[in-house]
Amino acid sequence: xxxxxxxxxxxxxxxxxxxxxxxxxxxxxxxxxxxxxxxxxxxxxxxxxxxxxxxxxxxxxxxxxxxxxxxxxxxxxxxxxxxxxxxxxxxxxxxxxxxxxxxxxxxxxxxxxxxxxxxxxxxxxxxxxxxxxxxxxxxxxxxxxxxxxxxxxxxxxxxxxxxxxxxxxxxxxxxxxxxxxxxxxxxxxxxxxxxxxxxxxxxxxxxxxxxxxxxxxxxxxxxxxxxxxxxxxxxxxxxxxxxxxxxxxxxxxxxxxxxxxxxxxxxxxxxxxxxxxxxxxxxxxxxxxxxxxxxxxxxxxxxxxxxxxxxxxxxxxxxxxxxxxxxxxxxxxxxxxxxxxxxxxxxxxxxxxxxxxxxxxxxxxxxxxxxxxxxxxxxxxxxxxxxxxxxxxxxxxxxxxxxxxxxxxxxxxxxxxxxxxxxxxxxxxxxxxxxxxxxxxxxxxxxxxxxxxxxxxxxxxxxxxxxxxxxxxxxxxxxxxxxxxxxx
Amino acid sequence: xxxxxxxxxxxxxxxxxxxxxxxxxxxxxxxxxxxxxxxxxxxxxxxxxxxxxxxxxxxxxxxxxxxxxxxxxxxxxxxxxxxxxxxxxxxxxxxxxxxxxxxxxxxxxxxxxxxxxxxxxxxxxxxxxxxxxxxxxxxxxxxxxxxxxxxxxxxxxxxxxxxxxxxxxxxxxxxxxxxxxxxxxxxxxxxxxxxxxxxxxxxxxxxxxxxxxxxxxxxxxxxxxxxxxxxxxxxxxxxxxxxxxxxxxxxxxxxxxxxxxxxxxxxxxxxxxxxxxxxxxxxxxxxxxxxxxxxxxxxxxxxxxxxxxxxxxxxxxxxxxxxxxxxxxxxxxxxxxxxxxxxxxxxxxxxxxxxxxxxxxxxxxxxxxxxxxxxxxxxxxxxxxxxxxxxxxxxxxxxxxxxxxxxxxxxxxxxxxxxxxxxxxxxxxxxxxxxxxxxxxxxxxxxxxxxxxxxxxxxxxxxxxxxxxxxxxxxxxxxxxxxxxxxx
Numbered sequence: 022x023x024x025x026x027x028x029x030x031x032x033x034x035x036x037x038x039x040x041x042x043x044x045x046x047x048x049x050x051x052x053x054x055x056x057x058x059x060x061x062x063x064x065x066x067x068x069x070x071x072x073x074x075x076x077x078x079x080x081x082x083x084x085x086x087x088x089x090x091x092x093x094x095x096x097x098x099x100x101x102x103x104x105x106x107x108x109x110x111x112x113x114x115x116x117x118x119x120x121x122x123x124x125x126x127x128x129x130x131x132x133x134x135x136x137x138x139x140x141x142x143x144x145x146x147x148x149x150x151x152x153x154x155x156x157x158x159x160x161x162x163x164x165x166x167x168x169x170x171x172x173x174x175x176x177x178x179x180x181x182x183x184x185x186x187x188x189x190x191x192x193x194x195x196x197x198x199x200x201x202x203x204x205x206x207x208x209x210x211x212x213x214x215x216x217x218x219x220x221x222x223x224x225x226x227x228x229x230x231x232x233x234x235x236x237x238x239x240x241x242x243x244x245x246x247x248x249x250x251x252x253x254x255x256x257x258x259x260x261x262x263x264x265x266x267x268x269x270x271x272x273x274x275x276x277x278x279x280x281x282x283x284x285x286x287x288x289x290x291x292x293x294x295x296x297x298x299x300x301x302x303x304x305x306x307x308x309x310x311x312x313x314x315x316x317x318x319x320x321x322x323x324x325x326x327x328x329x330x331x332x333x334x335x336x337x338x339x340x341x342x343x344x345x346x347x348x349x350x351x352x353x354x355x356x357x358x359x360x361x362x363x364x365x366x367x368x369x370x371x372x373x374x375x376x377x378x379x380x381x382x383x384x385x386x387x388x389x390x391x392x393x394x395x396x397x398x399x400x401x402x403x404x405x406x407x408x409x410x411x412x413x414x415x416x417x418x419x420x421x422x423x424x425x426x427x428x429x430x431x432x433x434x435x436x437x438x439x440x441x442x443x444x445x446x447x448x449x450x451x452x453x454x455x456x457x458x459x460x461x462x463x464x465x466x467x468x469x470x471x472x473x474x475x476x477x478x479x480x481x482x483x484x485x486x487x488x489x490x491x492x493x494x495x496x497x498x499x500x501x502x503x504x505x506x507x508x509x
Numbered sequence: 510x511x512x513x514x515x516x517x518x519x520x521x522x523x524x525x526x527x528x529x530x531x532x533x534x535x536x537x538x539x540x541x542x543x544x545x546x547x548x549x550x551x552x553x554x555x556x557x558x559x560x561x562x563x564x565x566x567x568x569x570x571x572x573x574x575x576x577x578x579x580x581x582x583x584x585x586x587x588x589x590x591x592x593x594x595x596x597x598x599x600x601x602x603x604x605x606x607x608x609x610x611x612x613x614x615x616x617x618x619x620x621x622x623x624x625x626x627x628x629x630x631x632x633x634x635x636x637x638x639x640x641x642x643x644x645x646x647x648x649x650x651x652x653x654x655x656x657x658x659x660x661x662x663x664x665x666x667x668x669x670x671x672x673x674x675x676x677x678x679x680x681x682x683x684x685x686x687x688x689x690x691x692x693x694x695x696x697x698x699x700x701x702x703x704x705x706x707x708x709x710x711x712x713x714x715x716x717x718x719x720x721x722x723x724x725x726x727x728x729x730x731x732x733x734x735x736x737x738x739x740x741x742x743x744x745x746x747x748x749x750x751x752x753x754x755x756x757x758x759x760x761x762x763x764x765x766x767x768x769x770x771x772x773x774x775x776x777x778x779x780x781x782x783x784x785x786x787x788x789x790x791x792x793x794x795x796x797x798x799x800x801x802x803x804x805x806x807x808x809x810x811x812x813x814x815x816x817x818x819x820x821x822x823x824x825x826x827x828x829x830x831x832x833x834x835x836x837x838x839x840x841x842x843x844x845x846x847x848x849x850x851x852x853x854x855x856x857x858x859x860x861x862x863x864x865x866x867x868x869x870x871x872x873x874x875x876x877x878x879x880x881x882x883x884x885x886x887x888x889x890x891x892x893x894x895x896x897x898x899x900x901x902x903x904x905x906x907x908x909x910x911x912x913x914x915x916x917x918x919x920x921x922x923x924x925x926x927x928x929x930x931x932x933x934x935x936x937x938x939x940x941x942x943x944x945x946x947x948x949x950x951x952x953x954x955x956x957x958x959x960x961x962x963x964x965x966x967x968x969x970x971x972x973x974x975x976x977x978x979x980x981x982x983x984x985x986x987x988x989x990x991x992x993x994x995x996x997x
Contacts, residue, residue, distance in 0.1 A: 022875055024527040027595035031523035034599045038519070038606030039512040052618050056849040059622035067630040071877040077870075081603065085867075088619030092609045100616070103861075105608040107515035111522045115569065117601050117817050118526030120593040121580045128588070130540050131576030134547035142555040165653060166859035176710055201712055202686030214837040215860055221835055222664055222858070224689055224712050323861075329605050330863055347709055349702040361544040370710070370858060371654035372703055373591075373811075375818055379573075382565075387510055389559040 022074070030074050037081070038110065042093060045472075050094040051454035054087055090454065095472045095479040099456040101267065101295040102400075102426070102471035106327040112383035113329060116376040123374045124366040133362055136163055136378035142385060143322070143334055146301045150313045153336040155363075161336040162368040163377045167294035168215035169370055170319035170335040173343060175206060175219045175259055178288030178316070180346030182258040201225070205250050206259040209238035209273060211266040211460070213292060226255070236269055236421070236460060238262065240277025247285050259288045262315075264308060265296025268458040268467075269421040269429050272296070272308055279314025291318045294333070298325035299401070299425050302394045308424070325426075327388060327396065327473070328380045343368055400426045400470045403480050407468055410484040416491060420463065426470040429458070432491060437464035439498045446490040453483045510562070518562050525569070526598065530581060533960075538582040539942035542575055578942065583960045583967040587944040589755065589783045590888075590914070590959035594815040600871035601817060604864040611862045612854040615844035621853055624651055624866035630873060631810070631822055634789045638801045641824040643851075649824040650856040651865045655782035656703035657858055658807035658823040661831060663694060663707045663747055666776030666804070668834030670746040689713070693738050694747040697726035697761060699754040699948070701780060714743070724757055724909070724948055726750065728765025735773050747776045750803075752796060753784025756946040756955075757909040757917050760784070760796055767802025779806045785822070786813035787889070787913050790882045796912070813914075815876060815884065815961070816868045831856055888914040888958045891968050895956055898972040904979060908951065914958040917946070920979060925952035927986050934978040941971045 022030065062084045091097055093105050123132030140161025141154050153159045164170045179201075186200040205226040208216040212229070220227035230246045233239050247257045260282050262273040275291070282289040291312060297320020299305040312318055319335040322328040337343060344367040366372050385393075404426045411417045411430045421429040431440045437459070444457050444466055458467050468483070510518065550572045579585055581593050611620030628649025629642050641647045652658045667689075674688040693714040696704040700717070708715035718734045721727050735745045748770050750761040763779070770777040779800060785808020787793040800806055807823040810816040825831060832855040854860050873881075892914045899905045899918045909917040919928045925947070932945050932954055946955050956971070 022595040024531050028527050032520045034602045035519035039516050041606055043512050054618050060626050066633050067873040068877045069879050072874045077874050085619045090617040103610050107510040110605045113605050114522045117598045118529055120817055122591050129578040130542050131573045138548050145554050166861045168859045198690030217837045218835050329608055347706050349705045372656045373654045385555040386560040386565050389556045391557050
């Protein structure tokens with residue numbers, strides 16, 4: 022495809038994307054293809070000769086769309102939201118056009134510098150402590166995902182701890198191995214699975230602290246866990262506090278956990294992947310109080326701040342630890358300005374990186390802070406509207422406090438099996454899509470307000486579907502009609 | 510920005526990207542801004558109210574472009590190429606429009622299934638052994654970068670090794686710690702820095718095997734390193750062989766290394782980040798002979814196969830190791846079709862993932878295999894044309910065999926300092942951009958054929974620039990005029 026063809030076909034794609042998003046309500050939110058559907062629709066190998074644009078373009082509807090789960094349908098209420106905005110798409114087009122690789126400042130200064138400033142803009146929007154801003158030892162960086170942010174924080178803190186313990190008479194290697202074998206990281210039993218994975222990757226113990234009745238990690242529980250591990254001769258070094266857990270959007274108590282980590286000299290990382298975007302609203306900002314105790318903080322603008330995946334914002338109070346820990350500098354990557362600007366390759370797992378700050382720049386400017394706040398508020402309000410609907414139907418109960426855009430609920434006094442059956446029926450029915458969760462033995466349904474174009478009528482529609490299917494499930498469970506749940 | 514505005518502005522961006530790439534030759538390939546240039550051009554915080562599209566759009570030229578190093582300029586000859594094609598940009602627009610998160614099959618079946626088939630298409634184009642194709646234990650996955658592929662391979666092999674050694678009477682934990690402390694990974698001293706970083710991340714020893722006079726890791730050197738480590742009580746477990754090293758595009762001898770790894774029961778990972786794309790041409794495919802010994806193989810279509818970053822293709826002979834090693838499965842990610850299709854979240858570090866296989870699908874179909882082969886051949890031919898120019902100028906010498914699109918050379922019988930000075934002058938001059946490398950004490954210049962629209966005239970132009978500046982440098986070095994190199 023040459024420039025001329027791109028001017029034509031690129032514009033067709035612009036229209037296709039606009040058409041798709043404008044008409045998304047007419048598509049089944051959860052794809053219902055069977056595994057292996059796609060390989061039957063396309064050849065077994067790549068073509069020798071070029072195919073026509075029209076054929077490729079036409080195959081989007083024939084081959085791809087049947088297998089797409091439409092995350093931006095207002096009938097999609099699964100997981101947490103992922104962002105999608107026209108502003109971000111335009112920025113991504115520019116990023117793709119420039120297609121520079123920003124591993125060092127020199128490799129494309131704008132790529133690094135815009136990221137530095139955008140991370141400062143965001144930090145100010147969240148009222149992060151000044152320590153996290155650029156100019157001193159701190160600063161922000163765009164990671165791909167929250168999983169990577171957690172891993173980077175864990176590895177940096179592991180390196181800091183190994184360094185601290187290597188000052189012995191023993192040989193470096195053996196000391197490190199001994200220290201490594203004693204390291205223990207903390208999170209709550211409600212933390213995202215990526216924390217446990219980060220511990221596996223980093224080859225350190227993971228101590229999951231039992232959450233309290235509100236599914237929060239309490240300072241006292243963390244302190245007790247640390248004390249017990251120290252007694253065993255272990256070395257506590259890292260703790261992840263979650264603000265807005267994936268199962269139920271619970272908030273660990275930063276004000277309690279912070280001092281415990283400080284006292285124990287433990288690196289505190291905050292994972293606010295979903296909830297973080299809400300902190301741009303003054304009324305939600307108190308949920309972040311205690312962030313001053315953190316060594317690193319992360320949230321995903323790609324979840325709830327109108328920036329398309331991937332854009333996971335991470336800040337360090339002292340970036341030296343991560344830079345020093347993994348700085349392996351070959352000649353072909355060195356340049357004359359080293360040290361005067363961040364070389365972001367030292368701040369992340371991969372070497373290469375796209376020009377992702379353009380997405381932030383476009384979104385923040387084309388919306389402005391007020392419109393982004395309004396978006397968050399609207400979605401939280403919709404969650405509360407849904408909560409009201411659940412509350413007035415006595416067959417149901419809301420299982421967790423509705424903090425932001427997630428409502429957790431279940432059929433009151435019904436077994437996990439019956440609630441599983443309800444979820445299965447909802448997804449088999451196909452008019453809306455949701456996923457379940459469970460906590461302390463109780464299975465529940467999660468209703469997340471996701472798509473940016475979700476309106477009150479969509480919430481009401483979803484609730485009608487749920488009520489209708491609940492009636493069927495309750496009748497069946499009374500009459501003993503068996504219907505094995507297919508979907509967990 | 511609503512759909513209507515996007516239909517207008519998205520198309521303006523299409524034209525901007527086409528204009529940018531059509532006019533890229535008029536821009537200085539290496540940006541010459543000073544660190545901190547950008548923060549002076551934009552406000553210190555995000556706007557409260559939305560800004561006009563025209564203002565944001567206009568700032569691309571005012572704010573961004575001065576700081577861009579133009580990787581797609583035919584005068585850009587640094588690092589290795591990174592791909593950029595209109596076909597891939599169109600696919601990325603679609604991916605951004607759909608904006609699904611493909612962490613499990615269920616979360617968007619098309620995202621997983623197209624990736625499975627595209628990785629099979631690619632595997633067939635490279636004539637990979639059948640073990641690497643889907644359908645059995647093997648299969649491919651798109652990673653973000655080669656760095657991540659190396660890390661994933663290392664972690665999977667570490668897990669496999671720990672499992673093998675945990676079958677003792679000792680407690681699991683202590684045995685693992687002891688085993689961990691003895692693990693040793695191998696690569697050559699020419700391997701990419703990401704291998705050493707992967708070892709740091711994975712907390713294992715890295716044994717850099719000295720390369721031979723051709724900068725290849727020989728089987729005998731690897732065998733000797735393994736034997737010596739075993740004598741010390743260490744546990745060899747992982748080896749990275751590089752096909753097309755970054756410093757000089759040297760090829761480790763797979764045919765020698767493979768049997769050594771097999772004999773020692775070591776996981777062999779092949780990093781062919783740059784060179785891999787060339788293996789679609791029958792005449793370059795012999796460079797991959799011996800791949801049948803590998804447990805995992807990786808190359809970057811985003812480097813040389815017209816697919817925009819990020820798209821790093823990785824295959825496993827047995828994916829079970831990586832899936833089992835890091836499978837941490839919470840309820841909200843489970844679904845009824847588990848086990849019938851890959852859930853790619855287990856194959857990679859992050860949880861979230863974009864719909865990247867669309868890029869491969871569009872590129873492979875809109876170009877076809879023959880055109881992609883022609884692209885590779887043309888760029889290799891241009892490198893040989895450049896080589897000829899170097900050879901006929903007696904002041905220069907080619908320092909390494911020209912295997913693909915990279916020519917390494919230096920001023921004959923001149924010190925490293927003088928060669929550094931030449932590179933500095935080239936980049937200060939600004940008409941072309943290159944980076945250096947060094948090996949076994951010798952500093953040299955790397956001339957990579959990068960941009961897809963590079964023509965013979967660009968090669969000739971670059972050589973004229975180099976010759977002209979070499980004359981200046983040689984005169985200065987004879988007359989003793991001092992000019993400290995600024996650029997390493």
